[in-house]
Amino acid sequence: MARSSNRGRADSEKRLRKNRNRKESSARWLTRQLNDPYVKRAKADGYRSRAAYKLAELDERFNFVRQARHVVDLGIAPGGWAQLVRAASPKAKVVGIDLLPTDPIEGVTIFEHDFMDDDAPDMITEALGAAPDLVLSDMAANTVGHKQTDHLRTMGLVEAAADFAIQNLAPGGAFVSKVFAGGTDADLLAQLKRHFATVKHAKPPASRKGSSEWYVIAQKFKGK
Numbered sequence: 629m630a631r632s633s634n635r636g637r638a639d640s641e642k643r644l645r646k647n648r649n650r651k652e653s654s655a656r657w658l659t660r661q662l663n664d665p666y667v668k669r670a671k672a673d674g675y676r677s678r679a680a681y682k683l684a685e686l687d688e689r690f691n692f693v694r695q696a697r698h699v700v701d702l703g704i705a706p707g708g709w710a711q712l713v714r715a716a717s718p719k720a721k722v723v724g725i726d727l728l729p730t731d732p733i734e735g736v737t738i739f740e741h742d743f744m745d746d747d748a749p750d751m752i753t754e755a756l757g758a759a760p761d762l763v764l765s766d767m768a769a770n771t772v773g774h775k776q777t778d779h780l781r782t783m784g785l786v787e788a789a790a791d792f793a794i795q796n797l798a799p800g801g802a803f804v805s806k807v808f809a810g811g812t813d814a815d816l817l818a819q820l821k822r823h824f825a826t827v828k829h830a831k832p833p834a835s836r837k838g839s840s841e842w843y844v845i846a847q848k849f850k851g852k
Contacts (some may be wrong), residue, residue, distance in 0.1 A: 670708070676731075677708035678834060679766065682843070683804075684712055685832035690845050692802040696720050696762040700752055700796075702743055702789050703767035705730045713764075723756045743767065744785075749792055759798035765789035765805035782808060786844075787816055794823050794852060801849040808840045820846045 670678045687693040693716045701710050704724025710733050713722055722736040725748060730738050737755045741748055753760075767789060769781035786805050793803035803824070820827045825848035835841055 675708050675711055676706040680708035680712040681834035682832045683709050683764070684716070685834055686804065686830060686843060686845065687712075687716065689830065689832075690802075690804075690828070690847065692762055692804060692845070692847060693717055696802075698756050698758045698760045698798070699723070699762045699764065700756065700760045700792075701725075701736075702763070702765040702792070703785075704736075704738060707731065707733050707736075707738075709764055709766055710736045713762075721756060721758075723752050725752060744788060749796070752792075753796055759801075760793075760796055761798045761801040763789065763793040763797060763801070763803045765803075768806060782806075783813060783816075790816060790820060790846075793846075793849075794819070797849045799849055799851055803844075803846040803849070805844050807842050807844050817844075820844070823851070824849055 670676070670680060673680075675681075683693065693699075693713055696713065696717050697720050699710075699713050699717075699720050699722045701713070701722055701724035703726055704710055705726040705728035707724070707730050710722050710724050713720055714733065714735050718735075720735070722733075723739075724730065724736055725739040725741055725743050727740070727742055729740055732738065739748075739751055739755070741751065765786065767782075767785040769785055786807055789805050790803060793801075797803065803820070807829075817827065824846035827844065827846045829842050829844055831842050
């Protein structure tokens with residue numbers, strides 16, 4: 629009986645610690661959001677997320693959005709990137725996909741669907757009606773708390789996005805994707821260099837300093 633009681637107290641204390649850590653983490657996130665100038669700027673400018681400025685800063689450096697006319701946005705929710713594309717290139721037709729619901733955006737076709745499903749690529753290309761000249765991916769796997777596992781899961785999405793770009797991009801097109809600390813792995817980097825004239829890594833100023841995210845920018849698609 630005593631052992632059972634001790635075990636019960638230990639389990640209860642463990643749950644309390646988890647709840648306390650969760651509350652502390654939520655409080656830190658809320659404080660960071662309230663003090664983040666990019667969050668305030670996004671609200672003032674009408675963007676759904678601060679991520680719009682990451683794309684804007686990357687485009688300012690690499691110039692891949694403003695000339696785009698057929699754009700695929702993988703992991704579109706909540707829609708900040710698609711909003712930025714439409715603002716920078718109003719004539720662009722945009723098709724986005726995400727597991728999460730995304731409120732409508734003028735000029736954007738949105739699928740609430742898993743990009744990893746077999747039918748997703750055909751859905752996207754049929755809706756776009758032409759070969760994309762820009763494929764964007766802000767996809768990231770849901771984290772499980774194990775750094776190596778989380779990295780591998782997200783890199784699996786990056787590889788799928790890159791394969792979609794290579795199979796579908798128009799000549800001269802660009803592929804931009806979020807990666808994480810360590811950048812693109814060697815095999816994928818070699819693949820991108822075979823198919824694109826230039827491949828760069830960059831971390832835009834809007835990306836938080838403590839974040840492990842980076843972006844790979846592959847431009848001037850040479851073909852399959």
